[in-house]
Amino acid sequence: MALMNEPDDLRKPSLKSQEIPTIECRRCGAENYANAVLCWICQSRLHEEIGSDAKMTRDKPEFAQQPSGVYANLLLCFLIPALLVIGIGLFYLNVTWFVYFVVFISLPLLAIAVGLRQALLSTNQDIRSAGEILTPIYLVFLSVFGTLGIVVLVILAILALVFGFFAALFEMCTNMSNTGR
Numbered sequence: 001m002a003l004m005n006e007p008d009d010l011r012k013p014s015l016k017s018q019e020i021p022t023i024e025c026r027r028c029g030a031e032n033y034a035n036a037v038l039c040w041i042c043q044s045r046l047h048e049e050i051g052s053d054a055k056m057t058r059d060k061p062e063f064a065q066q067p068s069g070v071y072a073n074l075l076l077c078f079l080i081p082a083l084l085v086i087g088i089g090l091f092y093l094n095v096t097w098f099v100y101f102v103v104f105i106s107l108p109l110l111a112i113a114v115g116l117r118q119a120l121l122s123t124n125q126d127i128r129s130a131g132e133i134l135t136p137i138y139l140v141f142l143s144v145f146g147t148l149g150i151v152v153l154v155i156l157a158i159l160a161l162v163f164g165f166f167a168a169l170f171e172m173c174t175n176m177s178n179t180g181r
Contacts, residue, residue, distance in 0.1 A: 072120035075113050075135065079142070083109065112138060 022031045023046060025039040032039055032046055039046055083106045090098040116138060119131025 069121060071135075072117045072131075075139065076117060079109060079113050082146070109142070 021034040023034050023036075024030070025032055025042060025044065025046060027044045028039060028042040030039055030041040036046055038044065087098060087101060087106065090101050116131050116135050119127050120135060122128045122131065
């Protein structure tokens with residue numbers, strides 16, 4: 001019967017020191033393991049540095065090569081038709097409102113959307129991560145202000161309907177036309 005602290009016979013034998021690759025120190029000649037950074041005797045560097053400012057670069061895996069353009073273009077695909085529909089409606093209502101809409105609403109929204117699209121499609125990781133953070137914030141503000149705009153338009157439509165109803169009722173009550181009855 002084997003005790004708990006005795007080695008198990010099923011274990012694989014560990015690598016012997018002769019099987020582990022070694023390198024020789026250029027300064028003192030001591031043998032060091034190949035993955036060691038410093039010599040165990042003289043503490044000098046075993047491997048030459050690439051450069052203190054240089055980063056180790058590796059090829060990205062194939063799935064991470066190109067950022068997806070779907071998410072980046074989705075913002076513009078929703079924004080441009082919405083701005084066109086609102087702009088056409090304002091143009092038919094009042095040209096002055098249309099000019100204000102283009103200058104103060106459409107151009108800033110388009111500039112921000114194009115900037116975020118460029119950030120999301122950037123090859124620089126820092127710029128892309130900033131775009132990934134700012135795009136949902138932009139979409140939240142866009143949806144909140146769009147919802148508020150729709151609410152205001154619905155309230156105005158209800159007020160116009162109520163005003164029209166009472167105006168028609170007043171006209172019907174006060175207009176005594178001679179119909180012969």
